[in-house]
Amino acid sequence: MTEEGQGNGKHRNPVPAVDFLISKDDNSKILLVRRKNDPFKGMLSIPGGFINEGEIAEDAMRREAKEETSLVVEPIAILGVYSDPKRDPRMHTISVTFITRIVQGNEEARDDAAALQWINVEDELDRLIQSKQIAFDHSKILNDYKKWMKAAQGSVESTSNLTFWSTKKEQTEEEEESLQIKPTEG
């Protein structure tokens, strides 16, 4: 572990953030935010925000969910970690993306959310992506969520390695085989 550049008062590391998929109707619907501000003003994004020093990632997620949607949510799983330096035009951010469920409240657009919109991932996502309405790298995240949702619903084989990252590629069948977890003998 090299420590150069840590804590020297200059940003030498990506800024950690959370994004989160608020799901309902057996994960088929996801809540998106119509953005009030730049970047990507007017486009749709997954709700999210930065993690403060001293704050646990899942608490940042709960705080931002409350601030932007007024919903109380709880994490179900981590979908993936997205850290492409170009994912946010403002700075290098690294997003921990949670899948969550609503525990309490009714959705109401607040903070930098101009409006909220439930989308049916199976039916509406492709059209929204094609018409370039999705901000940041959230098209990738939402497509990864679609894969997760299908695995969770049992329509593809559920594996225990169903998390995603910026450069994760679709595996060929052969590669998939070599990565497959095999039971230990004996």
Place this chain on the structure above:
Amino acid sequence: MTEEGQGNGKHRNPVPAVDFLISKDDNSKILLVRRKNDPFKGMLSIPGGFINEGEIAEDAMRREAKEETSLVVEPIAILGVYSDPKRDPRMHTISVTFITRIVQGNEEARDDAAALQWINVEDELDRLIQSKQIAFDHSKILNDYKKWMKAAQGSVESTSNLTFWSTKKEQTEEEEESLQIKPTEG
């Protein structure tokens, strides 16, 4: 998303890092590092390091694996994200923890690794934790890995929500049921 404190030249966010489990023998063995330096000098830890600005998390993981163990590794999955402010006594870090497999090379201790040691998770982990030989919050990470490994081996039911975070609790059966993903109708 509030932006106060971002990019103002002062650390107002946790510092993102990667840790990684290098596995062999059908995931039953994990490579640990005997620490050459403080904190936790002389204790065992999972290899890891900070993510540099401009660097994708999985590239930071590959770089650190090469630097500390001289192995070429590839990610299989993200085990979890660990962000307890007290996990590292030096500063607030947030760790993206990957599960990896070896693609090339032979392990050799380098950089701040005094030595490397394969441990059998099932047989040796409890003893190492009890004798307080594991650094940072890596006891938690290794226990979470043990759950992941058992799910992967099919000895407990494999679910698609098998990722972990700092405050994730063991669910009661009833809570587990309510979180369970159910197939959509029709």
